[in-house]
Amino acid sequence: MSKERWASRLGLVLAMAGNAVGLGNFLRFPAEAARNGGGAFLIPYIVALLVLGLPLMWVEWSMGRYGGQFGHHSAPGILQSMGRSRLWKYFGVFGLWTNLVVAAYYLYVESWCLSYAGYAIGGGFLGMEQADVKNFFDELVGNKPNSVWAISAWGMGIFAVCIVINVYILSRGLAKGIELVAKVGMPLLILFAAILAIRGLTINPTTDPEAVTSALEGLNFVWEPKFDSLSNPAVWLAAAGQIFFTLSIGLGSIHCYASYLRQADDVALTGATTAWTNEFCEVVLGGTILLPIAVAYLGLESVRGEVAGGSGFSLGFMVFPSLFNKWGWFAPVAGFLWFGLLFFAAITSSLAMGQPVMAFLQDEFGFTRRRSAIAFGALLLPLAIPVAILTDASFQGEFNYWAGTFALVVFALAETILFAWIFGMGRGWAEIARGAEHKVPRVFYFVIKYVTPLLLFVILLLYTFQPAGMVEGKEKGWEPYVESLFTGKSPPEWEWSGSGMIGKLMHKDLALPSTASDEQREYMENLKLARTVDRAAMVLTFAFFATLVYWAWRKRRAEGRA
Amino acid sequence: MELSAWIFMLAVWALIIGMTGYCFYKLMFSGADLSPEEEQAREEFHTL
Numbered sequence: 001m002s003k004e005r006w007a008s009r010l011g012l013v014l015a016m017a018g019n020a021v022g023l024g025n026f027l028r029f030p031a032e033a034a035r036n037g038g039g040a041f042l043i044p045y046i047v048a049l050l051v052l053g054l055p056l057m058w059v060e061w062s063m064g065r066y067g068g069q070f071g072h073h074s075a076p077g078i079l080q081s082m083g084r085s086r087l088w089k090y091f092g093v094f095g096l097w098t099n100l101v102v103a104a105y106y107l108y109v110e111s112w113c114l115s116y117a118g119y120a121i122g123g124g125f126l127g128m129e130q131a132d133v134k135n136f137f138d139e140l141v142g143n144k145p146n147s148v149w150a151i152s153a154w155g156m157g158i159f160a161v162c163i164v165i166n167v168y169i170l171s172r173g174l175a176k177g178i179e180l181v182a183k184v185g186m187p188l189l190i191l192f193a194a195i196l197a198i199r200g201l202t203i204n205p206t207t208d209p210e211a212v213t214s215a216l217e218g219l220n221f222v223w224e225p226k227f228d229s230l231s232n233p234a235v236w237l238a239a240a241g242q243i244f245f246t247l248s249i250g251l252g253s254i255h256c257y258a259s260y261l262r263q264a265d266d267v268a269l270t271g272a273t274t275a276w277t278n279e280f281c282e283v284v285l286g287g288t289i290l291l292p293i294a295v296a297y298l299g300l301e302s303v304r305g306e307v308a309g310g311s312g313f314s315l316g317f318m319v320f321p322s323l324f325n326k327w328g329w330f331a332p333v334a335g336f337l338w339f340g341l342l343f344f345a346a347i348t349s350s351l352a353m354g355q356p357v358m359a360f361l362q363d364e365f366g367f368t369r370r371r372s373a374i375a376f377g378a379l380l381l382p383l384a385i386p387v388a389i390l391t392d393a394s395f396q397g398e399f400n401y402w403a404g405t406f407a408l409v410v411f412a413l414a415e416t417i418l419f420a421w422i423f424g425m426g427r428g429w430a431e432i433a434r435g436a437e438h439k440v441p442r443v444f445y446f447v448i449k450y451v452t453p454l455l456l457f458v459i460l461l462l463y464t465f466q467p468a469g470m471v472e473g474k475e476k477g478w479e480p481y482v483e484s485l486f487t488g489k490s491p492p493e494w495e496w497s498g499s500g501m502i503g504k505l506m507h508k509d510l511a512l513p514s515t516a517s518d519e520q521r522e523y524m525e526n527l528k529l530a531r532t533v534d535r536a537a538m539v540l541t542f543a544f545f546a547t548l549v550y551w552a553w554r555k556r557r558a559e560g561r562a
Numbered sequence: 563m564e565l566s567a568w569i570f571m572l573a574v575w576a577l578i579i580g581m582t583g584y585c586f587y588k589l590m591f592s593g594a595d596l597s598p599e600e601e602q603a604r605e606e607f608h609t610l
Binding site: 040273 | 566567571574575578579581585588589590592
């Protein structure tokens with residue numbers, strides 16, 4: 001049984017915050033805010049934090065600490081310790097499976113950050129225009145037009161280096177590995193972000209001839225409140241989704257980290273500190289870098305087009321290095337700071353994905369720390385290799401959707417029902433309150449019992465049955481259907497959206513226009529085949545973990561530990 | 563930048579920075595002792 005502990009509360013909070021603070025804080029949040037009502041987006045966002053984010057944080061921290069007292073440090077054991085049915089441990093498989101599958105592509109993106117940071121500080125991006133940076137990215141990942149293969153030797157090499165770095169840190173354990181990286185990485189991340197934000201906000205056409213407008217114009221783009229957006233249910237769904245994914249809820253990593261607490265530790269305060277630290281990094285820092293700098297040099301209309309899909313990824317990776325070139329001698333440093341902070345955001349999250357799998361192997365099969373870290377790396381390879389050699393629309397995109405989005409909501413809903421309704425809200429509330437210096441306001445008792453599960457159920461429903469809702473050639477989702485309820489206007493004909501679960505299953509997102517060339521058609525067919533193989537791989541991985549869980553509990557019963 | 567944007571941004575920043583600062587203050591100065599295991603882990607950490 002593992003006897004590992006955190007070395008300090010500060011280290012634990014930084015590790016937990018590092019788990020939550022990821023690439024989405026800096027690339028996704030500003031784009032989502034700008035396209036969903038600006039400052040007004042923060043109203044549903046804060047509401048979602050209060051009824052979804054914070055309650056789920058407390059639930060997962062309490063569950064982890066509760067399971068830890070029985071020697072469980074991963075989701076199967078933690079869930080089983082709270083529910084009477086033997087099936088709960090199989091729900092806990094999500095807490096292993098999602099971590100492994102998400103880590104397979106997340107580590108790949110992490111390796112891009114490492115490559116970019118190294119290339120930037122070496123002055124590699126100096127003199128590059130936007131098209132050159134795009135070419136650099138395509139070379140790094142091996143992208144070729146109309147090909148499902150995307151092979152790049154040096155991209156794969158750096159990916160391998162990243163996996164080795166993660167495995168090495170994980171093998172050093174909680175205090176000397178994960179906690180040390182968080183204690184160094186999180187302050188550096190905040191420092192790097194603060195330097196870039198301050199430099200970015202001082203961009204002004206009067207002092208910088210390359211700027212087309214002031215950076216404050218970009219800040220205005222993020223923050224100007226458009227109150228009419230609040231009547232759109234899609235905006236509320238986007239805010240709930242952003243809160244859900246930014247806090248790394250539903251992965252099983254929070255349970256794992258919290259399981260190393262002692263029983264009298266304060267989960268109410270440490271959970272809240274983690275959540276608010278993440279919000280600081282996301283809203284205050286994340287909202288102040290990407291769009292202000294981009295708008296200052298590219299203009300509002302150009303940036304509006306870039307972030308229309310709700311992601312700042314292409315701005316961050318394919319445009320930013322060329323914009324930093326306008327900063328003269330500071331350009332290589334700025335590039336290093338930007339990709340360095342993204343790397344720290346990524347590695348502190350990817351380490352949190354490795355620990356639950358390791359903890360499971362240690363608890364159930366007596367693996368040592370080093371052996372379990374190597375096993376995590378080995379389990380990662382069959383999923384990571386296809387990610388590295390196929391286009392991001394195949395394995396990477398599918399992993400991101402099924403494991404990194406859909407499964408998180410399923411797992412969060414299951415754990416909330418377990419905590420509030422099976423384990424019982426009375427006992428659950430006592431768990432949250434145990435050791436707490438400040439009691440959590442009583443209103444959260446009812447929020448956790450009724451509001452959070454209901455909201456998660458609605459999110460799951462909306463993600464599953466998502467219509468295209470085509471209006472004038474644009475996909476509007478549920479919006480025209482909700483609108484028709486109030487205005488009496490007839491809604492568009494029902495068609496599954498490629499972003500919803502059923503539409504994804506039917507490959508609706510791979511539809512081609514009738515004018516597509518034969519080459520494009522062949523590419524789509526190959527992509528569908530790759531996705532089918534990818535789904536089979538995910539099912540097999542889930543079955544593999546479920547079998548391990550079955551085997552582990554058989555072993556437990558035989559040893560009288562069940 | 564519009565006045566409404568300033569108001570929204572500063573209000574949200576104040577809430578988030580205030581809550582983060584408050585939580586960290588309570589965390590650092592709550593006075594709860596470390597368990598023997600945590601003390602040991604901390605010692606190991608500092609002798610890296």
